[in-house]
Amino acid sequence: xNKNIDEAEHSLEMHIPYIKKVFNDYQFKxxxxxxxxxxxxxxxxxxxxxxxxxxxxENLFIISSDFCHWGSNFDYYYYKNGANNEKxxxxxxxxxxxxxxxxxxxxxDFQGFTKYLDExxxxxxxxxxxxxFMNAL
Numbered sequence: 001x002n003k004n005i006d007e008a009e010h011s012l013e014m015h016i017p018y019i020k021k022v023f024n025d026y027q028f029k030x031x032x033x034x035x036x037x038x039x040x041x042x043x044x045x046x047x048x049x050x051x052x053x054x055x056x057x058e059n060l061f062i063i064s065s066d067f068c069h070w071g072s073n074f075d076y077y078y079y080k081n082g083a084n085n086e087k088x089x090x091x092x093x094x095x096x097x098x099x100x101x102x103x104x105x106x107x108x109d110f111q112g113f114t115k116y117l118d119e120x121x122x123x124x125x126x127x128x129x130x131x132x133f134m135n136a137l
Contacts, residue, residue, distance in 0.1 A: 035129040047135020054136045065126030067098040110134045
């Protein structure tokens with residue numbers, strides 16, 4: 001990646017203190033994998049390549065997301081009424097949107113997750129690493 005992208009990328013710097021805290025004095029080797037903007041096909045290919053490492057109990061994969069980025073800073077304004085078309089607060093609409101995505105992830109439904117992203121354009125930060133991980137499963 002070029003220098004500007006590298007300097008703007010902060011995910012690893014945000015995670016290392018938490019990882020260090022969780023593992024305390026336990027000695028481990030950290031292998032960061034940066035995942036950029038991938039197509040679903042590429043997510044499948046990389047997932048297949050990582051699957052043997054995920055299957056090895058000696059390895060731990062940490063994939064993180066803060067899900068939807070909503071509002072003018074992100075140019076994303078998805079809103080959907082609740083059940084029976086009742087008006088809900090914006091935060092509730094975003095919560096419902098994210099929970100729908102989480103359901104696809106929890107059920108390991110990569111095709112459903114991909115379709116959900118296409119239909120909602122949800123700005124899930126970490127959607128591509130999540131896609132790779134789902135395919136590695």
